[in-house]
Amino acid sequence: MKKPPKIVAALSISAALLAVLPILYLGLRLVQGFEKAIEELLRFRTIELLGNTTLLVLAVTISALAVGFVQAWLTTRSNIFFAPLFGVLAAMPLAIPSYVMALGFISLFPGFSGFLASWLVLTLSTAPFVFLAVTAAMVRADTATEEVARTLGLGKLAVIRKITWPAVKPAAFASSLLVALYVLSEFGAIALLRYDTFTRAIYNSYRGSFDRTSAAALAVVLLLITLLVIWFERKYRGDYQASPKALTKRLRVDLGALRLPSVALLSLVAIMGIGLPIISLVSWSVQGAASLDWGNLIAALLVSMQLAVSAGLLIGVFATAIALWSVRYRTKLGAFIETVSWATHAIPAIVVGLALVFFGANVTPWIYQTSWMLLIAYLILFLPNALSAISTPIAQVSKSLEEVSRSLGTPENKTLFKVVLPIAWPGIIAGVALVSLTVLKELPATLLLRPSEIDTLATRLWSATEDLAYSQAAPYALLLVIIAGLPALALNSQARRALTEVSS
Amino acid sequence: MFRRIISAGAVLALAIGLTACTSADETESALTVYSGRSEALIQPLIDSFEETTGIDVIVRYAGSAELAAQLLEEGNNSPADVFFAQDAGALGAIAKAGMLKTMNADLLALVPAEYSAEDGSWVGVSGRVRTLNYNPEKVTTLPGSVFDLAESRWRGRIGIAPTNASFQAFVTAMRVVEGERKTLQWLEAMKQNAVIFEKNSAILEAVETGQVDAGLINHYYWYARGKELGFDALTSKLAQFESGDVGNLINSAGVGLVSDSSAAVVFVEYLLSDFAQAYFADATSEYPLISGIDADVDLVPLTQIPGPKVDLSDLDGLEQTLDLIRQAGLM
Numbered sequence: 001m002k003k004p005p006k007i008v009a010a011l012s013i014s015a016a017l018l019a020v021l022p023i024l025y026l027g028l029r030l031v032q033g034f035e036k037a038i039e040e041l042l043r044f045r046t047i048e049l050l051g052n053t054t055l056l057v058l059a060v061t062i063s064a065l066a067v068g069f070v071q072a073w074l075t076t077r078s079n080i081f082f083a084p085l086f087g088v089l090a091a092m093p094l095a096i097p098s099y100v101m102a103l104g105f106i107s108l109f110p111g112f113s114g115f116l117a118s119w120l121v122l123t124l125s126t127a128p129f130v131f132l133a134v135t136a137a138m139v140r141a142d143t144a145t146e147e148v149a150r151t152l153g154l155g156k157l158a159v160i161r162k163i164t165w166p167a168v169k170p171a172a173f174a175s176s177l178l179v180a181l182y183v184l185s186e187f188g189a190i191a192l193l194r195y196d197t198f199t200r201a202i203y204n205s206y207r208g209s210f211d212r213t214s215a216a217a218l219a220v221v222l223l224l225i226t227l228l229v230i231w232f233e234r235k236y237r238g239d240y241q242a243s244p245k246a247l248t249k250r251l252r253v254d255l256g257a258l259r260l261p262s263v264a265l266l267s268l269v270a271i272m273g274i275g276l277p278i279i280s281l282v283s284w285s286v287q288g289a290a291s292l293d294w295g296n297l298i299a300a301l302l303v304s305m306q307l308a309v310s311a312g313l314l315i316g317v318f319a320t321a322i323a324l325w326s327v328r329y330r331t332k333l334g335a336f337i338e339t340v341s342w343a344t345h346a347i348p349a350i351v352v353g354l355a356l357v358f359f360g361a362n363v364t365p366w367i368y369q370t371s372w373m374l375l376i377a378y379l380i381l382f383l384p385n386a387l388s389a390i391s392t393p394i395a396q397v398s399k400s401l402e403e404v405s406r407s408l409g410t411p412e413n414k415t416l417f418k419v420v421l422p423i424a425w426p427g428i429i430a431g432v433a434l435v436s437l438t439v440l441k442e443l444p445a446t447l448l449l450r451p452s453e454i455d456t457l458a459t460r461l462w463s464a465t466e467d468l469a470y471s472q473a474a475p476y477a478l479l480l481v482i483i484a485g486l487p488a489l490a491l492n493s494q495a496r497r498a499l500t501e502v503s504s
Numbered sequence: 505m506f507r508r509i510i511s512a513g514a515v516l517a518l519a520i521g522l523t524a525c526t527s528a529d530e531t532e533s534a535l536t537v538y539s540g541r542s543e544a545l546i547q548p549l550i551d552s553f554e555e556t557t558g559i560d561v562i563v564r565y566a567g568s569a570e571l572a573a574q575l576l577e578e579g580n581n582s583p584a585d586v587f588f589a590q591d592a593g594a595l596g597a598i599a600k601a602g603m604l605k606t607m608n609a610d611l612l613a614l615v616p617a618e619y620s621a622e623d624g625s626w627v628g629v630s631g632r633v634r635t636l637n638y639n640p641e642k643v644t645t646l647p648g649s650v651f652d653l654a655e656s657r658w659r660g661r662i663g664i665a666p667t668n669a670s671f672q673a674f675v676t677a678m679r680v681v682e683g684e685r686k687t688l689q690w691l692e693a694m695k696q697n698a699v700i701f702e703k704n705s706a707i708l709e710a711v712e713t714g715q716v717d718a719g720l721i722n723h724y725y726w727y728a729r730g731k732e733l734g735f736d737a738l739t740s741k742l743a744q745f746e747s748g749d750v751g752n753l754i755n756s757a758g759v760g761l762v763s764d765s766s767a768a769v770v771f772v773e774y775l776l777s778d779f780a781q782a783y784f785a786d787a788t789s790e791y792p793l794i795s796g797i798d799a800d801v802d803l804v805p806l807t808q809i810p811g812p813k814v815d816l817s818d819l820d821g822l823e824q825t826l827d828l829i830r831q832a833g834l835m
Contacts, residue, residue, distance in 0.1 A: 045833060191702060204667045204835050206573050354577055361578035369583060448574060452536065452564040452583075463543060463565065 004325045004334070005413040011321035016337040019344045019380050023223070025355035026216050026347070033213030040214035041221065045201075049218070053197040053225070056118060056190075057183045063123040064179045067269060068130025069172060073160065074262055076138045079252045081259065086266045090131045093273040094434075095484040097441040097458070098125040099188030099465075100477045104277030106192060107284060107470050118195040122186060124273035126179040132434075133175035133392070136427070137168040140396060156253055174388050180229050181384065184222060185348050188443060192465075198222045199348045203444075206350055219351050230342050281478045288471030296460065301479060304440055304456040307371065311378040312436030318379060319386030319435075320394075320421075320428055327395045328402075328420060338391075341383045352380050353448035360449070369451050377445040382438050386431045393427025394420065440484045457483070534560035535767040538575065540568025540589040541757060549783055553774050559767045568594040569669055575762065576601055585768040588629070588759045588775075592621075593673045595760050596820020599625035604760040608769060614776045615793045619756040622817040628756030629775050630784045631791035633809050634674050635742045636751065637711050637726055638718035646743050650678075650720070650751030651686075654693030663707040663719030664698045666834040670722050670755065676825040677814045678750045684828065691832035700834070711740045720751070727789035727802060735802070747810035754811040755819070756793065 003009075030037050040046070071090040075083045093101070102121045105112050146163045154162065165172075187199050198218055205215035255262055322341060325334035344352070356377050360368035367373055397420050405415040421428070443458045450459065457480045464473035539546050543565045550561050564571070568590040575582055575598055587604070589595045598604055604625040612624050619628030636647070642661070647653055653662050665671050679687045699716050701707045707719035708726060726742050745751040759775055761768050774780055781792035791799050791806045799805060829835055 043830065045830060048833075194700065194702070201835070206570070212573065212576070354573065357574055358577040361581040361583075365581055368581075447566055447570070452562045 004329050004331075005416065008321045008324050008416075011318050012325050012334070012337050015318040015322060015379065015383060016340045018376060019341045019383065021359060022344055022347045022352045022355040022380065025358055026219055026223070026351065029212055029216035030220065033216075036213045037217035037220075040217045046218075046221070049196060049198050049201055050221070052115075052195065053184065053199075053222075056115065056122070056195065056197060057180050057225075057229075059119050060122045060126060060183045061176050061180045063119070064126040065130050065172060065176045067123060067127040068175070069134055069168075071127065071131045071266060071269070072134035072138055072168075073164070074255075074266060076135055077143075077164070077253055078255050078262065079259070080255060080262050080266070082263070086263075086270070087135070089266070089270040089274060091128050092270070093124055094128040094132075094437060095481050096125065096274070096277055097188070097443075097477075097480065097484075098122060098186060099192060099443070100281070100461070100481065101125055101273075101277045102189035102192040103465060103470070103473070103477065104280035108276060108280050113194045115195055117193045118190050120272075121189050121193065122183055124269070125189070126182050127269070127273070129178050129182070130172060130175045132430075133171040133388070134168050136430075137171035137392070138164070141167040171392055174392065177229060178385065178388050181226060184226060184229070187348060187350070198225075202348055203350055206354070212354070215351070219347060223347060226342075230339065278478075278481070281474050281481065284470045284474030285478050288469075288474050291472070292475050296455070297475060297479065300455045300457045300460045300476065301483070303454055304458070304480075305483065307374060307378075307456065308436040308439040310371075311375055311382070311439040312432045314375055315379050315382055315386045315435045316390070316428060316432035319383055319390045319431060322383070323387055323391045323394045324416065324420070327391055328416070338387065341387060344380055344384075349377075349381055349442065349444040350448070352377055353445035356380075356445070357448055369449070371451060371454075373449045374446060377449050378435075378439050378442065381442065381445060382435050385438055386435045389431030389434050390424070390428050393424040393430075397423045437484050440480060534562050535585050535765060535771060536562045536564070536583050537586045537588055537771065538564050538566075538571045538584045538762075540566065540571050540587075540594060545788060546588070548787075549775075549780055552779075553771065557767075557770055557774070559770065561771070567669075572597050575603060579603075582762055585761070585763040585765040586759060586771055587626075587762055588757075589626075590757050591669045591673050591755055592626075592628075592758060592816045592819045593669055593676065593822050595621070595626040595758050596817065597822060598760060598762075599623070600820050603762060605762070605764060607761065607772070611769070611772055611776065619754075619793050619816065620758065622815060626758045626760035627772065627776070628758045628793050628816070630757050630781075630788070631793055631806055632670070632755055632757065633723045633744075633791075633806075633811070634670070634751060634753045634755070635721060635723045635726070635744060636718055637708055637721045637740050637742055639711055639714065639740050641739075642714075642717035648746045649749045650745055651690060653697065654690050656697075658697045660697065660699065661717040662694075662698050663701050663710050663716040664694060664834075665701045665703050665707060665720075666829050668703050670704065671720065672822060672825055672829070673755050673819050674720070674750070674753045675829060676819045676821060677753045677812060679821070679825055679828065680814060680818045681750050681812055684824070688828050688832060691828055691834060695833050698834075708740070712738065714739075722755075723803075724789040727800065730802070731789070744804075744810060748812055749810070750812045750814070752809060752811045753814065754806070754809060756816060757790070 068090075071086070074080045075087040075090065080086065098121060101124060102117075105117070105121060141164075146159050149159050149163050150156075185199055186197075187203050190197055190200050191203070198221060202215045202218045202222070205218065206212065322334075322338055325331070326338040356373055360373050401419055401423070402415055405419045406412060410418060441458060443462055446456055447459055447462065450456065457476050461473050461476040461480065464476065537550070543563075546563065546565070550563055553559070554561055564584070566574070571587065572589070572594040575584060575587060578584070582603075587595065587598060595604070599621060607620075607624045607627050609624070612620055612627055615628050619631060620626065636650075638646070652658075675687060675691070678690065699710070701710065701719075704721040704725045707716070707721050708729060710716045711719050712729075723742060726738070726740070730738055759772055761772070776794055778794070778797055781794050781797040784790050785792045785797060785799050789800045789803060791803070
């Protein structure tokens with residue numbers, strides 16, 4: 001069996017070991033209070049939470065998949081007006097943390113709450129995950145097959161179903177998994193919109209009661225659901241397809257009479273996902289501008305950017321190593337390590353935070369309440385996001401290129417660095433950007449692990465929303481959107497670049 | 505080349521991380537305070553404390569319950585010297601875990617005994633009262649007791665925040681005074697009647713905007729809003745229940761010593777000084793607890809609040825309270 005380079009193995013294994021920490025912590029808590037944990041799980045409330053959570057996860061995943069796929073297809077495969085503009089708009093909600101979006105809706109429509117509200121807000125927040133992944137896959141895939149199918153008389157919908165969909169299915173499923181996991185661990189928006197899921201119950205157990213055992217019991221159930229979701233995705237995503245770079249001119253389907261309705265549809269999604277929250281934030285910011293402490297704002301901005309950039313690079317390095325091992329070498333250990341890093345994604349950030357508080361204060365006090373601790377938390381929390389973005393481009397590097405390189409006498413490890421990584425490089429950069437964005441928005445673990453007296457934009461925003469001081473929170477929220485918005489655009493311009501490369 | 509970029513990236517990331525964490529190194533000689541009270545409220549006081557005493561203070565701001573959970577996880581390795589909490593329950597939980605040093609008798613003597621822990625593990629700093637916040641257009645006859653809210657005519661009209669520490673402290677008091685059975689029955693009725701909110705301020709907002717007719721909140725939220733917008737601009741009013749009713753619980757925000765640091769004692773002395781007590785009375789509309797400092801003029805004097813007979817040290821039995829709240833399906 002082929003072995004990965006030592007550096008790849010070392011990085012992967014240490015990331016996986018860190019990812020296991022929260023699970024160890026949960027185990028410890030459960031052993032300490034086993035009977036209480038069982039009692040907690042046997043309550044009717046657990047079933048109620050299970051129902052609520054499942055309903056929301058399924059609903060959001062399906063709708064985000066539908067919205068993201070339609071956006072991707074319309075902007076890359078159809079002759080819709082302003083396709084590049086709509087592409088940018090489709091990715092934009094990525095820059096708006098879901099709790100900020102929820103806040104925007106609530107401050108515009110008082111009484112906006114419950115299942116439908118949570119479903120709407122989370123669908124708008126997560127559809128960009130699907131859109132970006134599917135767009136990237138569509139741009140890479142060759143349209144020649146679709147053209148041939150159409151010449152042979154296959155209808156437009158049939159082409160989508162039989163040719164386009166199978167080609168982008170791995171990307172669509174991997175990003176849907178991300179959506180499902182996002183919903184499973186989402187707290188901020190759901191708490192604001194007052195819909196009860198497992199994550200909210202876990203948070204409330206901690207926050208309201210210092211009750212760590214029942215929270216741990218619920219977290220274990222959440223972890224099991226996640227494993228189920230991951231198993232499901234593995235089973236149905238199909239194999240990654242290595243496709244040769246599309247060389248033919250890109251074919252765009254004529255929408256005919258549906259051209260304007262399609263514009264209306266994409267506009268509606270953009271207005272809901274970007275327009276409304278931004279209008280709300282701007283108007284609250286104007287109200288709050290007079291009493292804003294600019295020194296605090298700038299300090300928080302610097303801290304946020306520093307953390308996001310360091311965490312993005314750090315996680316990018318680890319994720320690339322794991323992706324190389326699990327995708328290019330396909331060993332059992334590599335696959336296992338990939339699964340471990342995914343599994344912990346369902347553990348709510350507050351559990352990861354508390355686990356690191358416990359280990360940090362008691363095992364590694366010299367880095368406790370320093371930025372190192374935060375970076376470790378971000379690594380545990382966001383490795384899956386980076387893996388999802390980085391695995392696909394690494395998998396799509398054609399095996400034959402590697403074989404050619406080896407047949408020319410290049411040692412295997414050198415081939416990895418000379419051939420595989422350079423080709424996958426744009427995808428890896430996209431992964432790093434995606435992770436930096438997510439780090440900017442992270443709240444619960446940051447609150448627990450940040451060095452004392454260090455505040456990020458998100459923690460400042462949180463303290464203000466705790467007091468329902470929307471006008472105090474809005475400038476931070478707006479700045480967060482602007483700062484996180486820039487990488488989102490960069491991410492998407494990469495998709496645009498691929499698009500122009502193919503169509504020129 | 506790409507390998508070089510990767511390693512350069514890693515080095516860069518680590519370097520940035522390092523510079524970012526140097527700020528934590530100052531902690532060595534300074535006093536570390538975990539504050540469950542908000543930065544906007546406490547920081548001015550901290551600044552003047554640093555100026556007066558020359559002691560450097562590092563403050564960690566978060567919710568009282570989050571900080572309590574954090575302290576419990578940190579155990580004996582906690583960097584905290586002082587825990588300044590929003591309510592007696594959070595302090596009680598930390599005291600129960602044996603993490604608080606017994607407070608000096610001189611300090612305890614400054615505050616009436618009913619507002620501190622009986623065993624001297626923490627001392628009360630300011631007082632707050634549970635009240636009924638109501639819309640006078642919708643509520644014409646006030647309920648005599650908090651138990652009246654269990655009647656079916658209150659269905660869908662009353663706002664509560666079951667995950668909020670102040671509400672939980674009040675339920676704990678109800679359990680202590682009225683017993684488990686009666687408390688559970690009341691909570692189950694609330695499951696039917698109440699609209700659930702995350703916090704007091706959200707309830708006040710909902711009563712003001714007419715989303716609910718009344719709510720159970722701490723007194724100072726209403727006064728803070730009145731001061732901000734003018735009392736005439738408020739739609740809602742405050743009322744107490746009849747004398748001795750548990751719905752009138754008087755709770756205190758308090759402070760406990762986590763380490764043996766002498767600076768920590770100086771800090772507690774400062775919080776109980778005339779200056780700090782007057783600051784609390786003025787800035788938050790809470791009740792000062794030391795003698796000689798008057799509460800905000802708009803406030804009903806603390807001595808006239810018909811509170812229940814409860815020992816605040818008994819409010820640490822939070823676990824049983826949470827069991828009941830959960831059993832009733834409220835969280």
